[in-house]
Each structure stands twice: as structure tokens, then as C-alpha cells.
Amino acid sequence: MLKLYHWEPNANSGKPMLALMEKGVAFESHYLDLLNFDQHKPDYLAINPLGTIPALVHDGKVFTESTAIMEYVDAAFEGPSLTPVDPIERWRMRWWMKWFDQYLAKSASMLGWSVFVGPSVRARDPEELKAAIERIPMKERRVAWSKAIYNTFSKEELAESTRRLRDGIGKLEAALGARAWIAGATYSLGDANGFNLAYALPLAQPDVCNDEKTPAIMEWLRKIYERPATRKCWALARVPRMGERVKFLERT
Amino acid sequence: MPTLYHWEPNAGSLEVLAALHEKNIPFESRYVDFLAGEMWRKLSSQEMAFAAEMEVVSNLEIEGPVLATESGAALTDSYFINLYLDDAFAQTPLRPADAESQWRINVWARWIGEELYPATNTLGCAKYATAKLKDKAIETLPGQERQDAWRTAQRGYAIDEIAEARRKIAVMLRRTEDALAKGAYLVGESVSLADFTLLGASLSLPKTAPDQFEGAPYTNAWLARMRERPSVQAALRYARSNAPDESFAPGAERSRWG
Incomplete structure (x- = not known):
């Protein structure tokens, strides 16, 4: 099971x-x-x-x-392989997943929590929120929740996250301009990983991530969005604002 | 052959050198002084032209080894280089074949790469590198994050940065003690890539966090066993200094979020 x-x-x-x-x-x-x-x-x-x-x-x-x-x-599990056969493409898939997870996602998430997660919960009973923070097992997560709830992000860390996000968009565009998919010739776990984060880039930074400035990112996002698996996955969204968010990727 | x-x-240099020897892969060794910024000063040279590539400049280890393959690719990130070696060279597999063990190794690599290595590197730089960092070298480094990491190390780390590094080391030593109390290696019955990743990040702990390391008997015994392996002995012979475990260059930042 x-x-x-x-x-x-x-x-x-x-x-x-x-x-x-x-x-x-x-x-x-x-x-x-x-x-x-x-x-x-x-x-x-x-x-x-x-x-x-x-x-x-x-x-x-x-x-x-x-x-x-x-x-x-x-x-x-059985099913189509999502890992390239070529060892160098496998390396590239892993390298980019780490870069998505530990570089780009850290900045995107910090900004996302400051504008969405924090404001979504802030209005609740202060005692309830305090107790909720105290129940969190990991120190790193307690710090993150506390910053989101009490809005104690520093100006510098938000500015640095914005800089990294905008800089990262340029790096991702260059990579996707050189190859069909993030690891090479085939769709892989790296693309699935990247989509979960990168779909939000044109929404968060529309002046630097758009059809004109980053055509390779936009085409890559649309190709992934069109896959039946992606449709099925996003059909499980329950927060209305989340489910609606990816719809801008429909081709017109 | 790869270089x-x-x-x-x-x-990271130890991690990959030891895996190459463990798997008996012929390779060419090129010694580059990371602390002198040699990788980046030779950026424009024919031999290190790869140093301008995205996956080299933006490697999250910041300063780490580069494997140039025969086909002309430049691979970075020590754990991913080792996975490549295990994928491309079938002899002496360093991962069990089952998916669960491979997941365990990936999780160790993630914890070590994201939490332990930045912590040991902070303590190592504070003790051995800070005084050696020069403005002139820093100005020539590519990438904002690299320059920021080197300048932070040059200024000296704040007390709370050192305390956070020690806290992370304590968390990781609890994990390694739990695992090594149950078996001689981190995953499964024999040595795996998880052990080589831990080796790179922990070789210096007896010097940088002696009080913490002494309190971890299983990890102590494991490190002694690892140091006796012929592959690790061979890797340690690439040292040009008397104390490779005192060699640190500013690198991998601790997680900024969550």
C-alpha cells in the first residue's frame, strides 16, 4: 500500500x-x-x-x-523512467535539482511565505499561533514560521532573495535555451522538480520572466503544464488561489 | 581518462579522490590551490576554460573539485561527481542496488551537504583560513555568492554563526551515532557513497570541534576505520601540506530559509 x-x-x-x-x-x-x-x-x-x-x-x-x-x-516502481540513461545527463539532472532546491527555492519560498503563507494565518488568535509555533519540532522550521507569522523578515534578506530569484531566472533561461529539457534530450525528474517552483516565476517576477525576455522558460513551463500527469496533479489542488495560479500557462 | x-x-576533494581509488578508476590528478583562488585566476586559460560554465561557477559547494570527463563535460558537486562515477564505471559499486538503500544514501548526502558541511567549513575557515584571505584575490572571484562567502570569512564569523555551526554539528553527530551504533557503515553492510560524503565533511572535526567529536564514540571509531582504508590512505597522499584537515576555503553557506 x-x-x-x-x-x-x-x-x-x-x-x-x-x-x-x-x-x-x-x-x-x-x-x-x-x-x-x-x-x-x-x-x-x-x-x-x-x-x-x-x-x-x-x-x-x-x-x-x-x-x-x-x-x-x-x-x-514500474512505469516510464524519469531518469536519463546517460550518466552525464543523470549528473546534470541531480545538479539542477539541488540548485532548484537549495538555491532558487529557498529564495522563492522566503518571498512566498512573506506574501502568502504569513498573511494567510496572521489574523488568527495570537495564543493559538504561539502554541502552534511551539509545537514545531525543527528549529529551522520554528524560525521560518515565526518570521512568517510576526512578519520579522529583514529588508536585507528579502532583497537578497529577490536578487537571487531574478539572477536565477537568467541562469535557468540560458540552460533551457541550450537543451530541450533541464538534463538533456528527455523529460526527467529534474523538469518535474523545476516546474513545481518555476511555474511561479512569471507570476512573481513578470518584468524579467515573460514571453519576450525568457522564451525558453515559458515554452518549457507550457510543455510541462500540457502533460497529462501535470493536469492530474494540479486537479488535486484545494486552495482556490493555488489551483488557479497555473492556468496562465494555457496556450491561447 | 578523466581529470x-x-x-x-x-x-569535497577527499570525498572524490577516495571514491576514485576505492573504485580503481584511472584518472589524472591536477592540484589546484582553492584558497589562493587558483581555479578562478586561471579562468581564461585554455586548461581551465570550463571554470566559466554555469555548473562550475554556481556550484553550491562554492569551492570544490571539478571532474573533467573524456567527453569534455565539467562535473561539479562532490556527491554528484561520485554518483556519476558509480553510474559510469561499473566496478566496485558504492551503492546497494535496492531503491530504499539508495534513498538512504541520498538523504545522508542531503543532510551532510546542506547541514554538516557548511557547519564544519565555517569552523574550519574561522580557525585556519580567515587570516589568509586577501581583498585582491576576492575581487577577482566570479559570482556574488562566492564573493559574499569569502568576505564573510575574511571579516570573521559572528558568535551566533559559530554557535549555529556547533548546533548543526551536534544534530548531525546524534544522527551518525544512531546509525553507526547499529552497523559499521552508514547504509547497509559495506562502505557506500554516504560514508565517503561523511568522510569529507568530518575529517577535520577532531581539530575543529574536538569536544563535540570526543562525545561521539561510534563516529570516532568509524572515522578511524575509514582512515585505514587503502583508498583513503591513497587519497590522503595527494596532500602537499602536513595537515590537509586544516585546509579550508570559504564555501557552502548555511541554509537561508527553513
């Missing part, structure tokens, strides 16, 4: 969702409402004591870390 |  604990089909939660959809592997979906702190409640902490999402439960074993789960899904 | 551009056998 396969169970996936996840939030919206976006960012980290969306990575294993999209990999499973591409492989055609059926799974039991367990939606956790990140904005309701479901991921820090005792039921879920019994599954993943670190309180991070997503988590995959396969034959009773728990798998965490979204990108590592994607590689596990591709290796453990 | 490895590496520095003293510590951190």
Missing part, C-alpha cells in the same frame, strides 16, 4: 505527487493543510517526527525529503 |  502525505501540488509536496502521476503509480492521498498546521499535529508526527511534508509510506516504511522521494519513486 | 581538479584531500 502506498500513501502520500502532502499539501498543495506545489513546491515540495508537488514533487513526489508529480513523479507518481508521471509513473502512473496509484497512491492514497492524505492532504495535510499546511495553513492549519496539520503537519505538526500528533497524528502526523507519529509518521514523520520532524513534521516536514511530504512523506511517503510504502509497505509500512516512511520516506521523507521530497527530492530523495522522487528518486525513490522512479527506482522502486 | 580531477582538486585541492588538499579534505572536504
Whole structure:
């Protein structure tokens, strides 16, 4: 039996969702409402004591870390391979997944939490929010939630995240201008990983990420959006604003 | 045969040198002084023209080894170089074949690369590199993040940066102690890429965090075992200094978010 604990089909939660959809592997979906702190409640902490999402439960074993789960899904299940055959393309796929996860996503996420996650929960009862922060197992996550809830981001860190995002758009455009997909000639986990983050770039930085300035990024996003697996994945969105967000990628 | 551009056998350079020897892959060694910014000063030279490539300049290790393949590709990120070596050279596999073990190795590499290595590198730079960093060298470095990392190290790290590095090391040592109490290696019955990744990030711990490392007996015994391996002995012979475990260049930043 396969169970996936996840939030919206976006960012980290969306990575294993999209990999499973591409492989055609059926799974039991367990939606956790990140904005309701479901991921820090005792039921879920019994599954993943670190309180991070997503988590995959396969034959009773728990798998965490979204990108590592994607590689596990591709290796453990039948279905079309999402890892290139050529060892150099495999290297490139992994290199870019790390760059997406640890460079671009850190900046995008910080900005996203400052404009969406923080404001979505800030109005709630202050005592309830304080208790919610105290329940978070990992120090890094407590700091992130605290910054989002009390809006204590420094001007400098937000400016640096914006700089990295805009700079990163240029780097991604150059890479996608040179190759059909991020690792090379075939669609791979790297593209699925990248889409979960990069779909938001034209929305967040429209003056530098658009059809005119970054045609390769825009075409890559549309090609991924058109895949049946991506459609199926985003049909699981529950937050209306999330589900609507990708629709700008429809070709007119 | 591939060419490895590496520095003293510590951190990523040690990780890849040891894996090459463990797998008995013939390669050419090119010694590059990372702390002197040699990789970047030779940017325009014929031999290191690859240093301008995106995956080299924007490597998140900041300063790390580069593997130039026979086909002309320049590969960076020590763990991913090692995965490439394991994919491309079938002899002596350094990962079990099952998907679960491979997931475990990936998770170790992620924890070590994102948490332990930036922490040990901060302590190592504070102790051994800060005084050696010169403005003139920093100005020639490519990329804003690299210049920022070098300037932060040059100024000296704030007390809370050092405390956070020590906290991360404590978290990681709890994890390695748990794993190594149960078996001789991090994943499975024999040595794997996870062990070589930990080796690179922890070789210096007896010097940079001696009090913390002494409190981790299983990890101590593991490091002693790893140092005895012929592949690691061979890797350590690339040292030009008397103390490769004191060789640090500013690098990998700790996570900015979450």
C-alpha cells in the first residue's frame, strides 16, 4: 500500500505527487493543510517526527525529503523512467535539482511565505499561533514560521532573495535555451522538480520572466503544464488561489 | 581518462579522490590551490576554460573539485561527481542496488551537504583560513555568492554563526551515532557513497570541534576505520601540506530559509 502525505501540488509536496502521476503509480492521498498546521499535529508526527511534508509510506516504511522521494519513486516502481540513461545527463539532472532546491527555492519560498503563507494565518488568535509555533519540532522550521507569522523578515534578506530569484531566472533561461529539457534530450525528474517552483516565476517576477525576455522558460513551463500527469496533479489542488495560479500557462 | 581538479584531500576533494581509488578508476590528478583562488585566476586559460560554465561557477559547494570527463563535460558537486562515477564505471559499486538503500544514501548526502558541511567549513575557515584571505584575490572571484562567502570569512564569523555551526554539528553527530551504533557503515553492510560524503565533511572535526567529536564514540571509531582504508590512505597522499584537515576555503553557506 502506498500513501502520500502532502499539501498543495506545489513546491515540495508537488514533487513526489508529480513523479507518481508521471509513473502512473496509484497512491492514497492524505492532504495535510499546511495553513492549519496539520503537519505538526500528533497524528502526523507519529509518521514523520520532524513534521516536514511530504512523506511517503510504502509497505509500512516512511520516506521523507521530497527530492530523495522522487528518486525513490522512479527506482522502486514500474512505469516510464524519469531518469536519463546517460550518466552525464543523470549528473546534470541531480545538479539542477539541488540548485532548484537549495538555491532558487529557498529564495522563492522566503518571498512566498512573506506574501502568502504569513498573511494567510496572521489574523488568527495570537495564543493559538504561539502554541502552534511551539509545537514545531525543527528549529529551522520554528524560525521560518515565526518570521512568517510576526512578519520579522529583514529588508536585507528579502532583497537578497529577490536578487537571487531574478539572477536565477537568467541562469535557468540560458540552460533551457541550450537543451530541450533541464538534463538533456528527455523529460526527467529534474523538469518535474523545476516546474513545481518555476511555474511561479512569471507570476512573481513578470518584468524579467515573460514571453519576450525568457522564451525558453515559458515554452518549457507550457510543455510541462500540457502533460497529462501535470493536469492530474494540479486537479488535486484545494486552495482556490493555488489551483488557479497555473492556468496562465494555457496556450491561447 | 578523466581529470580531477582538486585541492588538499579534505572536504569535497577527499570525498572524490577516495571514491576514485576505492573504485580503481584511472584518472589524472591536477592540484589546484582553492584558497589562493587558483581555479578562478586561471579562468581564461585554455586548461581551465570550463571554470566559466554555469555548473562550475554556481556550484553550491562554492569551492570544490571539478571532474573533467573524456567527453569534455565539467562535473561539479562532490556527491554528484561520485554518483556519476558509480553510474559510469561499473566496478566496485558504492551503492546497494535496492531503491530504499539508495534513498538512504541520498538523504545522508542531503543532510551532510546542506547541514554538516557548511557547519564544519565555517569552523574550519574561522580557525585556519580567515587570516589568509586577501581583498585582491576576492575581487577577482566570479559570482556574488562566492564573493559574499569569502568576505564573510575574511571579516570573521559572528558568535551566533559559530554557535549555529556547533548546533548543526551536534544534530548531525546524534544522527551518525544512531546509525553507526547499529552497523559499521552508514547504509547497509559495506562502505557506500554516504560514508565517503561523511568522510569529507568530518575529517577535520577532531581539530575543529574536538569536544563535540570526543562525545561521539561510534563516529570516532568509524572515522578511524575509514582512515585505514587503502583508498583513503591513497587519497590522503595527494596532500602537499602536513595537515590537509586544516585546509579550508570559504564555501557552502548555511541554509537561508527553513
